[in-house]
Amino acid sequence: MSQSSEDGATAKSQRTRQRILDAAAQVLSRKGYAGTRLTDVADVAGVQAPAIYYYFGSRDDLVEEVMWAGAHRVRVHVEEVIAALPDDATPLDRILAAVDAHLRYELQISDYTTASVRNAGQVPEHLRVRPAAEEASYSRIWRDLFHAAQDAGQLRADLDINIFRLLLLGSMNWAVEWWNPRTRSLDDLVRQTQDLVRHGAGA
Amino acid sequence: MSQSSEDGATAKSQRTRQRILDAAAQVLSRKGYAGTRLTDVADVAGVQAPAIYYYFGSRDDLVEEVMWAGAHRVRVHVEEVIAALPDDATPLDRILAAVDAHLRYELQISDYTTASVRNAGQVPEHLRVRPAAEEASYSRIWRDLFHAAQDAGQLRADLDINIFRLLLLGSMNWAVEWWNPRTRSLDDLVRQTQDLVRHGAGA
DNA sequence: AAGATTTTCGAATCCTGGTTAGAATGTGAG
DNA sequence: CTCACATTCTAACCAGGATTCGAAAATCTT
Numbered sequence: 001m002s003q004s005s006e007d008g009a010t011a012k013s014q015r016t017r018q019r020i021l022d023a024a025a026q027v028l029s030r031k032g033y034a035g036t037r038l039t040d041v042a043d044v045a046g047v048q049a050p051a052i053y054y055y056f057g058s059r060d061d062l063v064e065e066v067m068w069a070g071a072h073r074v075r076v077h078v079e080e081v082i083a084a085l086p087d088d089a090t091p092l093d094r095i096l097a098a099v100d101a102h103l104r105y106e107l108q109i110s111d112y113t114t115a116s117v118r119n120a121g122q123v124p125e126h127l128r129v130r131p132a133a134e135e136a137s138y139s140r141i142w143r144d145l146f147h148a149a150q151d152a153g154q155l156r157a158d159l160d161i162n163i164f165r166l167l168l169l170g171s172m173n174w175a176v177e178w179w180n181p182r183t184r185s186l187d188d189l190v191r192q193t194q195d196l197v198r199h200g201a202g203a
Numbered sequence: 204m205s206q207s208s209e210d211g212a213t214a215k216s217q218r219t220r221q222r223i224l225d226a227a228a229q230v231l232s233r234k235g236y237a238g239t240r241l242t243d244v245a246d247v248a249g250v251q252a253p254a255i256y257y258y259f260g261s262r263d264d265l266v267e268e269v270m271w272a273g274a275h276r277v278r279v280h281v282e283e284v285i286a287a288l289p290d291d292a293t294p295l296d297r298i299l300a301a302v303d304a305h306l307r308y309e310l311q312i313s314d315y316t317t318a319s320v321r322n323a324g325q326v327p328e329h330l331r332v333r334p335a336a337e338e339a340s341y342s343r344i345w346r347d348l349f350h351a352a353q354d355a356g357q358l359r360a361d362l363d364i365n366i367f368r369l370l371l372l373g374s375m376n377w378a379v380e381w382w383n384p385r386t387r388s389l390d391d392l393v394r395q396t397q398d399l400v401r402h403g404a405g406a
Numbered sequence: 407a408a409g410a411t412t413t414t415c416g417a418a419t420c421c422t423g424g425t426t427a428g429a430a431t432g433t434g435a436g
Numbered sequence: 437c438t439c440a441c442a443t444t445c446t447a448a449c450c451a452g453g454a455t456t457c458g459a460a461a462a463t464c465t466t
Contacts, residue, residue: 122237188363
């Protein structure tokens with residue numbers, strides 16, 4: 001506690017903790033909650049299983065943190081992408097940008113988000129509490145996006161934006177189950193999904 | 204083996220086996236693969252855990268049969284619905300009918316299909332082999348449906364029917380994660396999903 | 407109703423991983 | 437170089453839950 005310049009841990013320690021977390025995200029995103037053994041996580045992290053307990057209280061703690069991070073990161077990422085849009089971007093443009101950001105992030109960038117999407121409905125209840133807060137706040141972003149587009153008259157009149165939003169997020173999230181980079185380019189998927197929004201929801 | 208009029212099991216025995224299978228589908232659809240304990244299944248079926256072994260070789264055998272049945276039943280159901288359509292139904296009409304049938308079946312009718320949808324990506328590899336055949340043949344139905352609609356010129360020209368089909372099935376399958384009968388009526392969900400197809404894919 | 411066969415059960419076993427204990431090793435500070 | 441503390445490991449330990457083993461109970465056949 002006294003040897004380092006920062007908080008309460010040396011940089012190397014931070015990195016090991018991170019390595020374990022990354023490993024957990026990777027294994028979790030591929031094998032699912034049931035199939036994720038601590039020894040597998042340890043192997044990927046290049047460490048022995050008990051070492052994990054130096055950084056995390058339990059297997060569930062570790063899983064929960066991955067789930068939380070997955071929801072948190074994609075939210076922050078999408079927020080940033082939207083915020084970086086030019087001021088004259090229309091509400092519909094913003095939705096399309098969010099679609100792009102969400103798909104690329106969950107499919108290509110982050111094992112954390114893949115893990116959180118794939119296991120959201122699989123982990124035991126008590127592990128969903130903290131992540132749920134992040135998910136709720138991510139939902140609000142999308143709700144706001146759709147409201148804005150609706151107010152701007154960019155959506156067809158008979159559209160139920162709540163159901164449409166859930167269907168859209170579902171179609172994107174389910175892509176983690178089938179999308180394969182060797183079969184279909186991510187660019188194509190993004191484009192078709194945006195088309196789905198333009199035609200399916202646009203006025 | 205000699206006391207009964209049929210194959211190799213009395214009617215009561217058949218019913219008990221069925222009860223266990225139903226219980227497994229129910230538990231699996233709610234708790235997921237990891238959370239499904241044989242004692243829970245036994246409780247729901249009104250039997251002691253070891254009794255399950257009289258009918259199934261192992262927990263995995265039981266799970267596999269539920270997964271297979273879930274995929275099989277929804278396929279048969281959708282096939283029947285389509286077959287019952289009047290001859291002058293257009294290809295697009297058939298797709299909309301399939302959407303209706305798929306959603307109602309997985310959300311309202313069959314725990315088997317709910318279980319198979321929710322756990323498709325969670326169960327260990329070796330349990331996916333047999334169910335995968337059913338899923339493949341179910342996919343073909345949808346592929347054919349979209350091809351027919353495309354040939355009939357009912358879909359917009361720049362639509363990638365493979366991606367659209369996967370996105371559509373994804374949006375419907377993901378509904379098992381969020382749809383709640385007390386929040387939204389199934390009728391509304393069906394209608395909005397059909398609208399999504401009409402506007403999102405229609406010419 | 408007796409005997410054979412099917413079905414179910416209670417109790418015991420076993421195995422897989424998560425978890426703990428305590429020793430060993432590494433690392434920064436003086 | 438040595439001490440104090442941080443980190444990691446090896447070797448148990450333990451619990452949950454699947455599975456097995458006869459023995460009972462139910463059911464069917466004659």
